[in-house]
Amino acid sequence: GQQLNQSPQSMFIQEGEDVSMNCTSSSIFNTWLWYKQDPGEGPVLLIALYKAGELTSNGRLTAQFGITRKDSFLNISASIPSDVGIYFCARSSYDKVIFGPGTSLSVIP
Amino acid sequence: GAVVSQHPSWVICKSGTSVKIECRSLDFQATTMFWYRQFPKQSLMLMATSNEGSKATYEQGVEKDKFLINHASLTLSTLTVTSAHPEDSSFYICSARQRGGGAMNTEAFFGQGTRLTVV
Numbered sequence: 698g699q700q701l702n703q704s705p706q707s708m709f710i711q712e713g714e715d716v717s718m719n720c721t722s723s724s725i726f727n728t729w730l731w732y733k734q735d736p737g738e739g740p741v742l743l744i745a746l747y748k749a750g751e752l753t754s755n756g757r758l759t760a761q762f763g764i765t766r767k768d769s770f771l772n773i774s775a776s777i778p779s780d781v782g783i784y785f786c787a788r789s790s791y792d793k794v795i796f797g798p799g800t801s802l803s804v805i806p
Numbered sequence: 807g808a809v810v811s812q813h814p815s816w817v818i819c820k821s822g823t824s825v826k827i828e829c830r831s832l833d834f835q836a837t838t839m840f841w842y843r844q845f846p847k848q849s850l851m852l853m854a855t856s857n858e859g860s861k862a863t864y865e866q867g868v869e870k871d872k873f874l875i876n877h878a879s880l881t882l883s884t885l886t887v888t889s890a891h892p893e894d895s896s897f898y899i900c901s902a903r904q905r906g907g908g909a910m911n912t913e914a915f916f917g918q919g920t921r922l923t924v925v
Contacts, residue, residue, distance in 0.1 A: 787914075
């Protein structure tokens with residue numbers, strides 16, 4: 698089964714608001730990946746994290762690799778309607794990439 | 807860069823027939839390719855991992871004789887759903903990992919997915 702947990706499960710926010718979502722793991726991993734999936738499409742890689750404590754930005758997105766290597770968060774600033782979708786964290790190891798259950802984001806114009 | 811193409815985007819087949827889905831890395835060599843299945847409103851569930859030139863490794867509960875995976879080259883992997891049944895209807899997605907050293911070889915890039923409907 699899945700070893701990753703994501704919270705919240707879903708979010709409804711107003712356009713322009715900032716968003717924060719979290720991913721936790723019961724195990725330590727060396728690489729965290731954050732993806733966004735639009736309906737009927739494959740996931741698109743947003744940010745990759747490789748070091749504990751690492752903070753990485755990609756436009757309005759910021760993600761951090763927790764110090765304990767068991768968690769990560771993703772922030773989206775000044776949300777816009779096209780941010781709607783499902784955000785997945787994933788842990789990457791030598792032999793596989795496993796996904797969390799996802800956070801569904803809805804943006805109200 | 808790092809483009810993965812999956813074909814077909816959707817397919818409808820009759821129960822009992824077989825369907826082949828192709829996954830290609832267009833601008834990089836993929837040492838490893840992954841196949842996932844996703845049911846509505848659920849996450850991606852890893853089915854199997856394939857390395858070029860070797861047999862695929864299947865996750866627990868995935869029938870290897872039903873879901874045949876071939877990774878014949880560094881740019882192509884195929885998934886064949888044999889004797890398909892309506893319960894096999896799902897969204898199948900492949901991903902590919904770049905060949906080479908460094909941090910980049912832990913990132914996986916995804917195809918656009920294939921919607922399979924078995925009637």
